[in-house]
Amino acid sequence: MSPSGAEVLRQIKSRIEEVDPSEVRDRLSGGAVVIDVREAEEWAAGHLPGAVHVPRSSLETRIEGAVGDRSVPIVLYCASGNRSAWATRSLSEDLGYEHVSSMTGGITLWKDRGYPVEVPKFMSAEQRDRYSRHILLPEVGLEGQQKLLDARVLLLGAGGLGSPTALYLAAAGVGTLGIVDDDVVDVSNLQRQVIHNTERVGVPKVESAAATIAALNPDVNVVQHRLRLGPDNIMDILPDYDIVVDGLDNFPTRYLLNDATVRLRIPVVSAAILGFDGQLSVFKPYEGPCYRCLFPVPPPAELAPSCGANGVIGVLPGTMGLLQATEVIKLILDIGNPLIGRLLMYDALAASVTEVKVRRDPACPICSRAPEEITDDELGVFPDYEAFCAGAH
Numbered sequence: 001m002s003p004s005g006a007e008v009l010r011q012i013k014s015r016i017e018e019v020d021p022s023e024v025r026d027r028l029s030g031g032a033v034v035i036d037v038r039e040a041e042e043w044a045a046g047h048l049p050g051a052v053h054v055p056r057s058s059l060e061t062r063i064e065g066a067v068g069d070r071s072v073p074i075v076l077y078c079a080s081g082n083r084s085a086w087a088t089r090s091l092s093e094d095l096g097y098e099h100v101s102s103m104t105g106g107i108t109l110w111k112d113r114g115y116p117v118e119v120p121k122f123m124s125a126e127q128r129d130r131y132s133r134h135i136l137l138p139e140v141g142l143e144g145q146q147k148l149l150d151a152r153v154l155l156l157g158a159g160g161l162g163s164p165t166a167l168y169l170a171a172a173g174v175g176t177l178g179i180v181d182d183d184v185v186d187v188s189n190l191q192r193q194v195i196h197n198t199e200r201v202g203v204p205k206v207e208s209a210a211a212t213i214a215a216l217n218p219d220v221n222v223v224q225h226r227l228r229l230g231p232d233n234i235m236d237i238l239p240d241y242d243i244v245v246d247g248l249d250n251f252p253t254r255y256l257l258n259d260a261t262v263r264l265r266i267p268v269v270s271a272a273i274l275g276f277d278g279q280l281s282v283f284k285p286y287e288g289p290c291y292r293c294l295f296p297v298p299p300p301a302e303l304a305p306s307c308g309a310n311g312v313i314g315v316l317p318g319t320m321g322l323l324q325a326t327e328v329i330k331l332i333l334d335i336g337n338p339l340i341g342r343l344l345m346y347d348a349l350a351a352s353v354t355e356v357k358v359r360r361d362p363a364c365p366i367c368s369r370a371p372e373e374i375t376d377d378e379l380g381v382f383p384d385y386e387a388f389c390a391g392a393h
Contacts, residue, residue: 009082009085009086012085012086012089013085013102015089015093016085016088016089016092016100016101016102017088017100017101017102018081018085018101018102018103018104019075019101019102019103019104020103020104021103021104021105021109021110021113021115022113024048024075024077024103024110025115027073027075028048028049028050028075030073031072031073032072032073032074032075033052033066033067033072033073033074033075034048034050034051034052034074034075034076034077035051035052035053035054035063035066035067035074035075035076035077036048036051036052036053036054036077036078036107037054037055037056037059037076037077037078037083037084037087038053038055038056038078038079038083038107039055039056039057040053040055040128040135040142042079043120043142044120044122044123044142045119046107046117046118046119047107047117047118047120048077048107048110048115048117048118049116049117049118051077051118052066052067052138052141053141053142053143054066054138056078056083056084056086056087059087059090059091060090060094060095062136062138063091063095063097063138065137065138065139066138066139067097070095070096070097070098071098071099072099073099073101074091074097074099074100074101075100075101075102075103076088076091076100076101076102076103077102077103077106077107077110078106078107079106079107079108080105080106080108080109081102081103081104081105081106081109082106084102084103084106085102087102088100088101088102120142120143120146121146121149121150123142123145123146123149127145127149127173127219130173130217130219131145131172131173134148134172134173139333139335139336140333144333144335145173147332147333148172148173148174148175148329148332148333149173149174149175149219150175151174151175151176151242151243151332152175152176152178152240152241152242152243153169153174153176153177153178153241153242153243153244153245153328153332154177154178154179154180154237154238154240154241154243154244154245155169155177155178155179155180155245155247156180156229156244156245156246156247156248156253156257157180157181157247157248157249158179158181158183158193158195158196158205158206158208158209159181159183159189159192159193159205159247159249159317160189160192160193160247160273160312160316160317160321161245161247161271161273161317161320161321161324162179162181162193162195162209162245162247162321163192163193163194163195163196163209163317163318163321164194164195164317164318164321164322164325165245165247165321165322165324165325165328166179166195166209166213167194167195167212167213167216168321168322168325169325169328169329170213170216170217170220171216171217172325172329173217173219173220174220174328174329174332175219175220175221176220176221176222176223176241177213177220177221177222177223178222178223178225178237178240178241179205179206179209179210179222179223179224179225180206180225180227180229180237181204181205181206181209181225181226182226182227182228183204183205184202184203184204184205185200185201185202185203185204185205185208186201187201191314192312192314192315192316192317192318193205193317194318195208195209195212195213196208196209196212197212204224204226206224206225206226207224207226209222210222210224223240225237229248229253229256229257230253230256231256231382234256234257234260234382235260235264238260238261238264238266239264241266242266242332243266243267243268243269243328243331243332244257244261244266244267244268244269245268245269245324245328246268246269246270246271247271247321247324249272251295251298251385251389252385252386252388252389253385254270254291255291255292255298255383255385255388255389256382256385257291258283258290258291258292258366259366259374259382259383260382261283261285262285262286262290262366262367262371262374263371263372263374264285264371265285265286265371266285267282267283267284267285267331268282268283268284268291269282269324269327269328269331270282270283270291271320271321271323271324272320273312273316273317273320274310274312275310275311275312275313275316276313276316276347276348276349277316277345277346277347277348278316278317278319278320278345278346278348279320279343279344279345279346280320280323280324280327280339280343280344280346281294281339281340281342281343281344281358282327282331282338282339282340282342283340284331284338284340285367285371286367287340288340288341288358288360289341289358289359289360289361289364289367290360290364290366290367292361292364292365292366292367293358293359293360293361293364293367294343294358296361296364296365298389313348315348316348319346319348320346323344323346327339341357341358341359341360342355342356342357342358343355343356343357343358
């Protein structure tokens with residue numbers, strides 16, 4: 001006679017480690033990974049703070065994305081401790097994870113003890129469907145998607161770089177996109193600025209971009225800033241955002257942006273394009289170099305012409321803009337290895353990528369100082385970078 005399901009479960013529990021919820025609290029603070037193996041609707045009703053969601057139904061195929069190192073301590077839990085027991089046996093005996101345990105009593109006992117439970121913000125059925133491919137990724141999941149929906153990203157420019165970046169951030173569900181641009185759509189823009197179209201020639205770029213984004217994803221709130229960024233308004237705009245996407249095409253404003261974002265500790269995902277060449281880096285204040293560390297002074301004008309003067313292949317801003325969008329998402333989700341302290345250089349004609357390390361300058365006139373000191377004088381005025389860049393030439 002075959003053993004009953006209850007007998008099999010009893011045998012499994014005799015071979016695995018079970019831990020009391022009180023010990024799980026200690027393990028959480030000690031660096032263990034706590035994994036909720038329940039289904040999505042159960043997770044959405046509430047879960048342990050700091051837990052990672054990997055449903056039991058796909059645990060074996062997705063666990064490596066959540067915990068790649070098999071020596072890391074793992075605690076699994078479910079509603080009552082049964083599914084997590086089966087999952088613990090699978091990870092330890094079949095997949096070779098070295099330190100796996102199951103929480104006794106599951107989240108039911110955890111709640112009975114009065115321990116805290118985190119309830120995710122509600123995500124509609126339509127949103128779950130729209131972002132389903134994100135939710136399947138252990139690195140994103142429901143919690144990560146909610147981070148994207150809560151994020152506020154400012155794009156400087158709705159042109160060649162801003163267009164693809166805005167489209168893909170909107171598609172990804174970044175909840176608030178601010179767009180700064182004082183220009184109108186021109187027919188010469190349409191070769192590369194894919195967020196606009198022929199019917200909108202003459203329309204302000206921020207309005208055109210907002211219309212395209214609204215049609216793509218109604219979840220996204222677009223804040224239109226139809227202005228030129230300058231020292232008189234930058235500190236009014238930036239504090240409302242978590243990350244800045246730099247699609248600027250001039251050094252004075254980039255230096256001003258650097259000063260303001262270092263002062264506010266806001267990371268900047270910066271790209272530049274010309275001809276067939278692109279550059280990309282991430283400047284995260286006080287964790288890596290700033291823009292001024294990379295460019296202490298602007299290069300001579302003949303070495304840094306504009307796209308308007310020298311041209312740019314239309315697909316290049318698409319390539320670099322998508323890389324910018326990728327870096328933004330990594331920063332929001334706190335995953336991967338962002339391009340902090342690294343400058344990526346892309347040669348479209350050679351189909352080659354070169355990476356150069358950029359070190360923080362201990363004598364940098366900006367990031368070597370405390371944030372509150374990054375002003376030109378006691379009135380809190382930023383330097384005159386128009387004059388600074390003109391003098392450098």
